[in-house]
Amino acid sequence: MADAVGRLAPSTELRVEDLSVAFERTGAGPLTVLDHVTFDVGQGEFVAIVGPSGCGKTTVLRSMAGLQMPSGGRITIGGRPLAGVDRRVAMVFQSDSLFPWRTVAANIAFGLEVRRVARAQAGGVVQELVDLVGLGGFERAYPHQLSGGMRQRVNLARALAVDPEVLLMDEPFSALDMLTREMMQVELQRIWLRRRKTVLFVTHQIEEAVFLADRVLLMSRRPGRLRADVAVSLPRPRDGHGRHTPEFHAVVDGLAEALSAELTGPSGEDGPATA
Amino acid sequence: MTSRSPALRWARIAVSGAAGIAVWQVFAVAVVRNPLFVPTPAAVLGAALEVIRSGELLANLRVSLTYFATGSLLGFAAGVLLGVVLGANQKVADYVDPWVSAAYTAPLVALTPLLIIWFGIGLWSKTIIIALLVVFPVAIGTVAGIRSTDRSLLEVATSMGAGRLDTLRKVMVPWALSFILSGARIGVGRGVIGIFVAELFGGASRGVGLMITNAASVFNTPLLFVGIIVLAVMGVVVTSVLRYLERRMAPWRTQSVV
Numbered sequence A: 001m002a003d004a005v006g007r008l009a010p011s012t013e014l015r016v017e018d019l020s021v022a023f024e025r026t027g028a029g030p031l032t033v034l035d036h037v038t039f040d041v042g043q044g045e046f047v048a049i050v051g052p053s054g055c056g057k058t059t060v061l062r063s064m065a066g067l068q069m070p071s072g073g074r075i076t077i078g079g080r081p082l083a084g085v086d087r088r089v090a091m092v093f094q095s096d097s098l099f100p101w102r103t104v105a106a107n108i109a110f111g112l113e114v115r116r117v118a119r120a121q122a123g124g125v126v127q128e129l130v131d132l133v134g135l136g137g138f139e140r141a142y143p144h145q146l147s148g149g150m151r152q153r154v155n156l157a158r159a160l161a162v163d164p165e166v167l168l169m170d171e172p173f174s175a176l177d178m179l180t181r182e183m184m185q186v187e188l189q190r191i192w193l194r195r196r197k198t199v200l201f202v203t204h205q206i207e208e209a210v211f212l213a214d215r216v217l218l219m220s221r222r223p224g225r226l227r228a229d230v231a232v233s234l235p236r237p238r239d240g241h242g243r244h245t246p247e248f249h250a251v252v253d254g255l256a257e258a259l260s261a262e263l264t265g266p267s268g269e270d271g272p273a274t275a
Numbered sequence B: 001m002t003s004r005s006p007a008l009r010w011a012r013i014a015v016s017g018a019a020g021i022a023v024w025q026v027f028a029v030a031v032v033r034n035p036l037f038v039p040t041p042a043a044v045l046g047a048a049l050e051v052i053r054s055g056e057l058l059a060n061l062r063v064s065l066t067y068f069a070t071g072s073l074l075g076f077a078a079g080v081l082l083g084v085v086l087g088a089n090q091k092v093a094d095y096v097d098p099w100v101s102a103a104y105t106a107p108l109v110a111l112t113p114l115l116i117i118w119f120g121i122g123l124w125s126k127t128i129i130i131a132l133l134v135v136f137p138v139a140i141g142t143v144a145g146i147r148s149t150d151r152s153l154l155e156v157a158t159s160m161g162a163g164r165l166d167t168l169r170k171v172m173v174p175w176a177l178s179f180i181l182s183g184a185r186i187g188v189g190r191g192v193i194g195i196f197v198a199e200l201f202g203g204a205s206r207g208v209g210l211m212i213t214n215a216a217s218v219f220n221t222p223l224l225f226v227g228i229i230v231l232a233v234m235g236v237v238v239t240s241v242l243r244y245l246e247r248r249m250a251p252w253r254t255q256s257v258v
Helices: A057-064 A104-114 A119-132 A148-161 A178-195 A206-212 A240-244 A246-264 B006-032 B041-054 B056-088 B090-105 B108-119 B123-147 B151-159 B164-201 B208-217 B221-249
Strands: A012-023 A031-042 A046-050 A072-077 A089-092 A166-170 A198-202 A215-219 A226-231
Touching (some): A012 A198, A031 A198, A046 A057, A046 A206, A057 A198, A089 B151, A119 A178, A206 A246, B056 B090, B090 B123
Parallel strands (some): A089 A166
Antiparallel strands (some): A012 A072
16 A cells, blocks of 8 residues: 555654645646655654656645645545645745735734634734744835845745644745755754744755755656655754765765666656656 | 936926927927917916916816716726626626626717716716726726736635635735726726716816817817816826825835736
């Protein structure tokens, strides 16, 4: 039943079983994007998914956020199935998904408003998160007045505000320059160590995945399957120096090798990705 | 100073105005040479001062502005409402869209005589003709805005569990604001034409449009020009206010949507 690669962690929080997604196409058969993907994420665990572009890693997250209807399989959190939009998950999107007409504070409050949280209570939560993500003093600024890194802090705070059990992050730092990205990775780790959410983090950058995650899942080319499940046992908190240790590079190199084998190896049913 | 500095912009506007008046003066004095056909700027200014002093202009303006304002507001509100319904509901839009397009393109001012038969020669018929001219561009702008809502913002709302009404109120309508105001600008332009036509057919006792019609019937060309300029200034003022609102309320857009 379970894919041989996916490990079943003891204190399972999030379980993905045989998840398949196919897109309908006009003039062609359905395009299989995910093919029986199975893995577990433990409570409070930080898991990164890497894979070639177009492999369906984002689709895994979208299936959990209720934005993509799976064609097969099951997703459960704490044993209870996830169907459609679920309050137990929140997603941090790629850049520029902030509401441009809302201030920083109002953007963070969005989920609370939609969920009808009392204004006074929401105000407290928002202030707490503004401080947590280091945006004190910018509560009343608008997104277009912020730098890319600051916008992604707001994005993270907006997702954390609804206090999800599982935090989904879809390449949140991909649009940032390298220095800002590395700083945001350190920041995310700091915030995660304080809040200890279960995190599923999608990226196409192996270094980013290894720096942040407890485990890295490697996906194959389309149709996406799980190829490897690598534990990262580097001590935390990890900092900039950690990126230069032999241990870090050993993990990164191992994954890079597996990924390049994936890119050059025999293709899946659809041939090379064209997207 | 850069080419975008406000001082330079105003300077250019002043130069443009002065040049326009100079060309007009030359055209009237040297080319046409008949004040009945084209009055000089000075003659128009004289006529303007006269109707201002006598209070005639203000009295006319007050009447025109009253129904222009109520008609515009009525048309704007109805246009936003119609646009939101059509923008949010594809099925309804499939039925209604062709009618909105038809009504937008049709010369609705031609309905004025009919509206006067229905609603009488009072303010109502004129208010309604203005509202009719404003409602469709606003509706079309609103629909365009709502349908163009950024997909990723809609997904944020969906993933947070926002229902249809919340998505509409908190995402689509704020997104569409610039489009709505652009529609309103077009609507106001049409409304100004509506003032003249409504009063032409409307049997009005007062109004800027009537002032123009009366001036034309006695070949008082300078006064005719005064009326046209007053209407044009009205249009420019309202349009500028809408543009200002657009910039204030949607500062993240670096340029106007239309």
